[in-house]
Amino acid sequence: MTQPLIKLEDISFSYPGRAATLERLNLELHPNERLCISGPNGIGKSTLLHIIVGLLKPDAGRVYAFGSQRVSERDFHEVRRLAGLVFQDPDDQLFCPTVAEDIAFGPLNLGKSKTETLTIVDQILDRFELTHLRERITHKLSGGEKRLVTLAAVMAMEPRVLLLDEPSNGLDEATTERLVEILTSLPQSMILISHDAHFRSKIATRSQSLIDGRLEDFDPKCKHAKP
Amino acid sequence: MQTEVRQLSSTVFSVGHLDPRIRIIAVAAFAVVVVSLNSFWALGLAVCLSALTLPFSRLPVATTLKRMAGMDGFILLILVMLPFTMPGQTWFTLFGFAASWEGLWRALQIAMKANAIVLMLLTMIGSMETVTLGQALHRLKVPETLVQLLLFTVRYVDVLRDEYLRSRVAMKARGFRPANSIHSYKSFGYLVGMMLIKAMERSERVLNAMKCRGFAGRWPHLDVMLFKVHDWIFTGFAIGFLLVLIWVNLQ
16 A cells, blocks of 8 residues: 555644544545544544644644654745635735735746746636636635635645535535536546535545544435435 | 726726726826925826826715825824924914924925825725726735735735634623733733734645645736837827926925
């Protein structure tokens, strides 16, 4: 078996003054895998993604990513580039005034030149068929457009893994369909959090459910959600 | 929007063609000169100059003048009070209070200065996208923190407004009607407090999103601003006009 891209070992995490959110949790993501995670609200699914990219520090346990153990903030700089996190609320992620600038933010931070960055911006926009939004002001986009732009902005950093936090939230059917098409056509491995059983069934190659602070293999109850 | 404006007016000169930096510098210089003028000829000329730039800004004339009048509303009280508060030759007396000619002239001067500067500000900078303004300020070496404050405000003021309106609707849906009661003030207090907390939490999430994309404290800028030939010509004209204003004032 190939080495996992991301591996969490015995991760425990609790927010101050609350019971443990994650308890000795284990997770593995392998190449070409699209792992879907479900679970009730507030159970710690987003927390899990934030631990992978080092935005939150676990109380105990080890994070391995892309072949080495990651401990310090410096270690996670590389992880954040290689594992692109798409946030739950697009308004949190689209902080630049225009679409082009938002997509350019990542590549510029990676030290790319202006000309290189502009090429990347145009390529990504073209690939996601979003060129018409290039100069638009980010907060004036529709919910669906915002979602696709956040995905494009993360893809501009050429990550090897995508971490998606409820990407189908608040999208209409057509946009959800388009998102499914885009996600299944991408070569990246991904961890995807979603409450939408139908959405998960279209994308997942493996499903897990977060229960009592641990991940368990998951067999969907709803018959429509079965592949 | 800026590009649309640019395309529409590509054949005729407009303020939009100019480098944003020179527009900011020109307005600042104009304001400093006009504030120090005191001859009515020079002030009249300054007002005419501001009015002349209006057609080149491609701004709707009526709306712009209305905005200028809005500013006049703020200083109206001072203008009316000035003749009565400045000592000098009596112009007329009202209820035993004497209005002076000196006060009237001073009030007129202030009105002309204020209108000339505000109109110039509207035509030269009001026609600029806020984003462009922020980037131009950054290039003029305005502290990065201030520029980021401006850009983040532009980006999130609508999000906050939506949040406020959603909360207001939610309150209304549960029968809340503002009244002069403890309950009303308390509810508004909760609303404001909740908005502050939400804004703070959002700022943390935004910072996290920035970190995820490699942000390390320095903001990268994408656009290029070029100082072209017509910017130099404009600079020449601007300096010329300001010198003329000063010369007229000295006569």
